[in-house]
Amino acid sequence: MRPKTYLVLNTELKSETGDTLLLRYFANLSKEAGYLEGESYALDQIGAKYRNYSKFKESADLHKEALALAEQANNIELRVRCLNMLGVVYRRADAIKTALDYNQQSLELAETVENPSHHIKRSINVSLNSIGNLYQSLEQYDLAIVQFTRALKLEEELGNKLGLAINHQNIGECLELKGDLEGALENYRKSLAFNEDINSTYGRIICKNSLAQIYLKQDMPYAALVLLEPLHEQSKTIGDFFVTSTIFINTGWAHTELGNFDKAEEFIEEGLEMARTHNMPSSVLYAYQKRSEFEEARGNFKDAYEYYKRADEYNKQISSATNFRYMNDVIVKYEADKKSNQISVLAKENEIVRLRLRKNQTTLLVSALIVGLISSILYILYRQYQSKNEKRVLTLEQNMLRSQMNPHFLFNSLNSIKLYIINNEQKNAVHYLNKFSKLIRRILEASSLKEITLAEELETVELYMNIENIRFSNEINFAIHVDDKLNPDTIKIPSLALQPFLENSLWHGLSPKEGEKMIDLNIKKKNDGHVTIEIVDNGVGRGAAQANKENRVLKRKSVGIRITKERFANFSKDYQNSFDVDIVDLFDNNGNPTGTKVILDIPTI
Structure with missing residues (x-):
């Protein structure tokens, strides 16, 4: 037959792609017969199998050999396929820069085809999916979701349930990283349903592990173990140690939460050993993070700190500045061209x-x-x-x-x-x-500097508010009012003292508010020894802000205002008068909150 298209080749041989011995035999026969497309197809499929067994070097070598044959045969479909597969291999090995090179080449080549075949359309979706993974690596989760959603729609048009499962899984991962655990659960369950429909054991294992990870973040370790324990042996049969190591580490996490420290240590160490043996830096990083949390839960704070330092070191290796600068440059070029x-x-x-x-x-x-x-x-x-x-x-x-x-x-x-x-x-x-x-x-x-002039502080504050206003789409009306009796150039203030209060107004008062948003900064002369600075916002008030804070999935403890008060206390020691900080809740005539006022009394003598 000597078919030239990927569709015919895959139709004839798809049922045999799990048999690497048969594929190697077919590759050798094709080589003897000078059938370049057949040899390229077979080597590419063997490379994909090696990748799933985490043998990344062997996989990359096979894909490169297949790519050379596809180029020799001038077969665009096989070239696009090989380039994409190389991108997937290097991404799995955390070589982001190299992965992006190959996926970008694949996408550019596929888009040159005027009447793309079904396989070319699928390859475009794989490239879009890879670019989405790149945005995810940059922590640009919203942009990543845009790429995955675009690929999702194209997969729906093609009726490809495997592609639908993969993209729902990726969207779930982005939502999980953003802290939207319910949204992540919904997409993981959709992915699992598609994997059940196509009877993909590999897909089911990945989805169940992701669901268990959400349950762990929702403090439901028993529910997580129900999903994880059956996966221990199942995951070993698929041979993908990237997935298997994560399953074992998550099992250790669940036992840590339940106080089963012996089991927790055993599972985390087994997952860590898999990650080390198969040279998977991101999995090693994850294992160190969970081992640090395990030691902290057990009360071994010194060991917890040591594992934390190891995790930090791996994180630096994975997220190298060179890779991130390179990715940013390529993304800018790609988006501009599009x-x-x-x-x-x-x-x-x-x-x-x-x-x-x-x-x-x-x-x-x-x-x-x-x-x-x-x-x-x-x-x-x-x-x-x-x-x-x-x-x-x-x-x-x-x-x-x-x-x-x-x-x-x-x-x-x-x-x-x-x-x-x-x-x-x-x-x-x-x-x-x-x-x-x-x-x-x-x-x-x-x-x-210990202190600067009030004029310099106001200039800095105005710059800060201009920058913050970008993220509020310039909705914040910010104004500074200085009493004519005062000369800001002669008044001293601790450096960078007003920023924590403005930040509080922005993110706790105005961020959840709908409609007009305003912050006024008023500087008045209180008496000969003091100047009063008022920061007034029309936000939701401290009560609503505290409720919003408690409802957040991820909480961050702010110490900026406490540290600023301590700095004011040290600053006032050089003056005869003391300082005072007061926070006043504002209400309308009906008792509804209308904002917050921060009053700072600063000594000048």
Whole structure:
């Protein structure tokens, strides 16, 4: 027959793809007969089998050999398939940079086909799924869900239940990482239903392990063990030690929660040994994290700290700065190339230039050179800003206790700016990057000073609010009112003292509020020895904010205000008068909460 298409080859041989001995025999026969497509198909299928047994090096070598044969045969379907499979192998081995290279090549090649076959469409979905996994690695979960959802719709059109199961599983993982455990459960159960429908043992094991992990996060260890215990032997039969190690580690986690420390240690150690033996860094990291929690639960805090340090070291190895910078660059390029509206805008701009310059060929050439020069300058500036921001973030990590600036704010600000870059909104990106760089510079300068002038503090606060307002879609009306009797340049205040109170107003008062959102910063002269600073918001009030905090799945303890009060106490020792901090709940005539007022009395003499 010597079929050339993947569909015919797979139809004839799909039932035999589990038999690597037969596939190897078929590959050798094809080689003797000079049948390149047959040899490529067989080697690719054997490589996939090796991958599922966590033999990543052998798998990658086979896929590369299959790719070379597909290129020699000039068969796009097989080339696309091999490139995607190489991406999957390297992603499973945590080699994110290499994985992205192969998946990107596969997607670009598949999209060049004018009338794509069923297999090409499936390969496009695999590539989209891989890009979604990349966003997930970057902790851009919403963007990842967009990619998985797009692939989900395409899989529905193709009627591919396996693809539907995989994408529901991936969406569930993103929702779980976001803290939406109910949404994650819903998608895991949908994935399990599809796997049951196609009778996929492999898929069932993955889904049940994911469901058990949710139950553990919901403090239901007994329910988790009901799912996990039957998987111990089942998972060993499929040979995927990435999945098996996670199942054993989760079983250890469940026994830790139940106080069965001997069993917990046994299962965690067995999962850790699998991860080490098969060179799976992310699984080793997960095992160390759970071993640290286990030692803490047992009261062995020294051992818990040692395992915590090992986990941190592995995390640094996996999330290397080089890989993340590379991924960001590729994603920006990919998203920019995919946005047709950006191409349309550039076409309109070129049309305006042509009209203004009377379509003079010489002038067009000059204009093209100018556009190229500007683009080069913007690119250089972007790279410089990126490099500077990385150095600033590292410096901030070393000076965090002195600057009192929340690391979540820094990370979210960089993410917001990064989203502008991803969306190719260069003006917004440069605008807010300028503001962010000024704020970081002020933080670094202020962190080395015990006190600064009120004028400098207000400038820093205004920069901070401008940056935070990005994430609120500029819905916050922020205003500073200074009494005419006061000279802010002569009044001293502890550096970076107002930011924790503004952060509290933003995230506890205004974040859950619907409608108009406002913060007023009022500075008044109280008497000859004191200045009063009022921070007034029209948020939901402390009662509702506390209720919202208790309802959150993931809670974070804030110590910023307590530390700021201690700093004010140390600051006031140098003055004759003391300081005072008061928080007042605001209500309307009907007793409904209308916001919160923070009153700071600062000594000036």
